[in-house]
Amino acid sequence: MRRVFHNPRFWVFAVCLLPLTRLIVLGFSGGLGANPIEFITRSLGTWTLVGLMVTLSVTPLRRLTGHAELIRYRRMLGLFAFFYACLHFVTYIWLDQFFDPAAIVKDIVKRPFITVGFAAFVLLVPLALTSTHAMMRRLGRRWQQLHRLVYAIAILGVIHYLWLVKKDLTDPLVYAVVLTLLLVLRLPWVVHALQAVRSSRRVSPQS
């Protein structure tokens, strides 16, 4: 048991469960406000997007800090983003539309923000299915190509958010800025520049 608490993966896992735990606690203590279904849907959507952003920050962080072992948490983070996306989708299907297939199809076609969110969700599915080591080995180079889809998914997620707010774009724009930063950090020349900075620091004696 001790060993478990010394394992950083356990703590990452526990932290990833906090948003869900919070919703459950609030649910039992009557803390979800006047419109609990909206509260739950929005909270799960927010954490899906946060999950995607955190997953996308692993590689830049690794490059910036040189901590190569960070990569070990990436899959768990990505799967948690998918987990929250599933819950978000289920609350929509169940609490928002009550399993009415006609209404759901109409909604997906008719409401652009739902169309985009749905596309993001559908694209996440193959990534989740191919997240195992076995799949990585089997797909080889194509695994990486496939998983580049996550960039598109994150962009669709931000558009989904931009299109659903009534007027105040502040929050979705914050995500848009963060995502832009995360994507810029992946541009080849930025990567080179960062590497140059890091290697020059390594040779300087005092740092």
Add this chain to the structure above:
Amino acid sequence: MLIRPPNDILSSEITPHEVYRERRRFMQGMGVLAAGAALGVAADVEAGVRLAGVRGSAYTLNEAKTPYKSVTTYNNFYEFGTGKSDPAENAGGLNTRPWTVAVEGEVNKPGVYDMDMLLKLAPLEERVYRMRCVEGWSMVIPWVGFPLHELIRRANPTGNARYVEFVTLHDPGQMPGQRSRVLDWPYVEGLRMDEAMNPLTLLAVGLYGEVLPNQNGAPIRLVVPWKYGFKSAKSIVRIRFVEKQPLTAWMKATPSEYGFYSNVNPQVDHPRWSQARERRIGEFFKRDTLMFNGYGAQVAQMYRGMDLKRYF
């Protein structure tokens, strides 16, 4: 002024929040005496104080009323922030006394009404109305107020008055949401003259028999139950009679999404979402949205012959 005998003021009515507000007023330089006098009034106009002499009315519904807590904590009132709980959290700093409403424009009897005049203008009555938000949720709210036509009759509009414009207070010091430019402040709404004269159209000063809480549009607001909620301007300081159709805050912000009429209409969707159904706050299943929010018998004739898809 409706100053009640001092023994009427329960100590429980003098909340710390009120004390804070009075202190603020004091510091704003009104002086000891003025602050003392204001304290006496404040107990009378504070949200939660029962309004005296409220009559019943024929406007009741066979639907469960939305609990007071939901009505006063789940609000769209961008002057205090864009989150649903922001108004309840941030509206405490709004000073609802002294408060005046200027009635002006194309009228024979323009004037400035203070709240005491407005409260005595016509008998206060309770009206239970459905409230449908453009976002797809709804409530049932027992308002207290008087029909707008009572005020219009006194103002005696000229033949040029074809529309009525309502303007909300613009004071970023008291309304922190106005420090960010989500809308082009001040908030402006409008009605066609016949809509303003319709017996359903209410100027509300209370809910649940009590003084209107700030987050619900204190001290005086419009209630137009067959239109989406945003048409019902809150914390009104000016009512102006005009010849041309007013340009409302939401029309300015997104003309493709919000039209002048904004009648509740399940057949005309918002460009980004359906208006066919709604979530009644407190209910689990969504319910069908009714044409004119269920007030067709009283209002449909005003729109006869109009293409409601075009005039949304």
